[in-house]
Each structure stands twice: as C-alpha cells, then as structure tokens.
Amino acid sequence: MLLPAPIQNLITALSRLPGIGPKTASRLTFFLLHAPDDLAQDLANSLTNLKSGTAYCQVCFNITAAGRDICEICESQERDSGTVCVVEEPSDVLALERTAGYEGRYHVLHGALSPIEGIGPDDLRIRELLERVRLGGIREIILATNPSLEGDATAMYLQQRLSPLGIHITRLARGLPVGGDLEYADQNTLLRALSGRQEMG
Numbered sequence: 001m002l003l004p005a006p007i008q009n010l011i012t013a014l015s016r017l018p019g020i021g022p023k024t025a026s027r028l029t030f031f032l033l034h035a036p037d038d039l040a041q042d043l044a045n046s047l048t049n050l051k052s053g054t055a056y057c058q059v060c061f062n063i064t065a066a067g068r069d070i071c072e073i074c075e076s077q078e079r080d081s082g083t084v085c086v087v088e089e090p091s092d093v094l095a096l097e098r099t100a101g102y103e104g105r106y107h108v109l110h111g112a113l114s115p116i117e118g119i120g121p122d123d124l125r126i127r128e129l130l131e132r133v134r135l136g137g138i139r140e141i142i143l144a145t146n147p148s149l150e151g152d153a154t155a156m157y158l159q160q161r162l163s164p165l166g167i168h169i170t171r172l173a174r175g176l177p178v179g180g181d182l183e184y185a186d187q188n189t190l191l192r193a194l195s196g197r198q199e200m201g
C-alpha cells in the first residue's frame, strides 16, 4: 500500500533524526495523525520558531535568543572572562550550568573531530577559539569535550594548537563515564571532574 505523500514525508523527515529509525518514525507519524489538532499545531509552530527564534552568540557560539549578538553568559560581568570552558554542544553548557559550580565562560565547538564522519577542524568553531585566545585576557582553557574517542581526539588537537599561545590548558578529570556524554553526567560527577581538572601536556 502506498502511503499518501504527507504521511510519507513526515516519516522520512523523522527518520533523519538521531536515534529514530523508520519504525519509530512511522509510529510517531501515525500517533500525530490521530492526536488532537493542537498537538500537531504546537509541534509545527515550535519547529518553525526553533530556527527563527534563536541565534548563535558571536563570541562563544552558544545558543541565544534571536536578535542578540552576545549571550547572557558572555555579557555578564559576574563571570570570569579569564577562564573559558570548551564544550562540544550547547547542551553541555546547560549541564555545566546546572552544577552551579562554574563561574567562567564557554566556547561551543558544535561537534567533535571525527574522521569517520568526515568532521575536520574547519567544521568546528576552532578557528574562532584560537582567535579569541589571541585577543588576550584568557588565562585558562578547560577542555571539556566528551570522554569519548572523538572528544579525546578533539582535546588533543586543541591542546596542540593552543599550547604555543602560552595559557593554562586543562582537561576535565577522569571519572566521567567513558564513551558517555557530558550532558548526561550527574551534577556531582561533573563538579568533581571540573574541580579535579588537570593540566594537559
């Protein structure tokens, strides 16, 4: 049986999301088809506003509200501008902010190096990080990429690029689940990893 195009299109679109195979995509699509109108409408509106209502901070590349050039963390005078924590994703910023134990600023790479997926240094916000350090005022870079193969490779690469610039480079302490995501680490583990960070190199 051929599915009508609107159904097939949604199944195809949902299948492109991480962790969602064709089966789940199909289940979600038929769920939405039978769900109350306002659910599908809310979802459609949220998806439309997701891009139009957000922007990237031009300093740290974290997500901020549309119309802002600089995010609240970069703008805040209460945050230590001499310490910059480098993370893979905006969700990692949220995880670290939830610990309430970090007072520096951030730099969001938007991914990690992965030769298998064809992600190289130019695909990440690495050039912008180096420029930021060259501008001066940064004493310490905390490499808080995920404790995974890609996260470790990214930290190693950044350490090599950053070390000629004469700043402290530290890496989150071990103790985070290997292969896991920073964003799923519990707050205490993350706090311990942050306070036990070690000099690299």
Ligand SMILES: [Zn+2]
Pocket (backbone or CB within 6 Å): 057, 058, 059, 060, 061, 062, 070, 071, 072, 073, 074, 075
């Ligand atoms: Zn920012």
